[in-house]
Amino acid sequence: SQQGEEDPQALSIQEGENATMNCSYKTSINNLQWYRQNSGRGLVHLILIRSNEREKHSGRLRVTLDTSKKSSSLLITASRAADTASYFCATVSIQGAQKLVFGQGTRLTINP
Amino acid sequence: DAGITQSPRHKVTETGTPVTLRCHQTENHRYMYWYRQDPGHGLRLIHYSYGVKDTDKGEVSDGYSVSRSKTEDFLLTLESATSSQTSVYFCAITEDGGTYEQYFGPGTRLTVT
Numbered sequence: 001s002q003q004g005e006e007d008p009q010a011l012s013i014q015e016g017e018n019a020t021m022n023c024s025y026k027t028s029i030n031n032l033q034w035y036r037q038n039s040g041r042g043l044v045h046l047i048l049i050r051s052n053e054r055e056k057h058s059g060r061l062r063v064t065l066d067t068s069k070k071s072s073s074l075l076i077t078a079s080r081a082a083d084t085a086s087y088f089c090a091t092v093s094i095q096g097a098q099k100l101v102f103g104q105g106t107r108l109t110i111n112p
Numbered sequence: 113d114a115g116i117t118q119s120p121r122h123k124v125t126e127t128g129t130p131v132t133l134r135c136h137q138t139e140n141h142r143y144m145y146w147y148r149q150d151p152g153h154g155l156r157l158i159h160y161s162y163g164v165k166d167t168d169k170g171e172v173s174d175g176y177s178v179s180r181s182k183t184e185d186f187l188l189t190l191e192s193a194t195s196s197q198t199s200v201y202f203c204a205i206t207e208d209g210g211t212y213e214q215y216f217g218p219g220t221r222l223t224v225t
Contacts, residue, residue, distance in 0.1 A: 031211055042202055042216030043155070050211075088154060092212050098143065098162055099170070100212055104154035 005103050006089060012109040019076040021106040023089030024069075030092040032065060033100065034074050037086045046087075047074075051094070079110045115139045118203050118217040126225055131190040133220050135203030137183075143206045144186040145214065146170075146178060148199040155202065161186055193224045 007022045023032070031050045035043040049056045049065045049072065056063045062075040076083055086107050090100040115138035125131050135144060145160040147170075157170030159178040167178050175197060177189045190197055200221050204214040 033213060042218050045213050048211055048213055098212065099157055099160055100214060102155040104152065
């Protein structure tokens, strides 16, 4: 079964609004990563947060991590039409399994 | 796409035929991965490689085999394709053995009729 589970599965907002996506996972992790996938394309790495970090920023992206709740959130501020995509969280196990485990993703639609 | 290509990009094949997908990288990265993506399932790991001739199974490896005879190439073979293997296949690479941040290829859409 998937390690990460995203919530909601789909999100539709107006341009300029903030978008928040959540990810839950099951086991102890080394780090958690967020990826974006535009329709028909491969995934693109957005941001990584390590297990000893609680918050990280990159441009309009803000990621939080709560290891006690085994959850993370991705906030996109001041959304743009170009942010329309699917967003996936992925985790690396603390056991160093050399691989990522992906969630099912959140489909984000930004309406102009 | 970080110097990673996949071929073919699209393929239609019949049930029971063998199919080989190729992933080629120019980054000299150590780790390479094959995923499949299906609606409702996200990305699922099929096989991965942590060096030349070093491979391991992923979550959904049944019906698939892989080979890596050179650092730059990672081949995925469906020995006898089935309709359940209709999917989009992605290859990914990573250099960093600590964070495993991955770079993805453009994908191969495979249809098994």
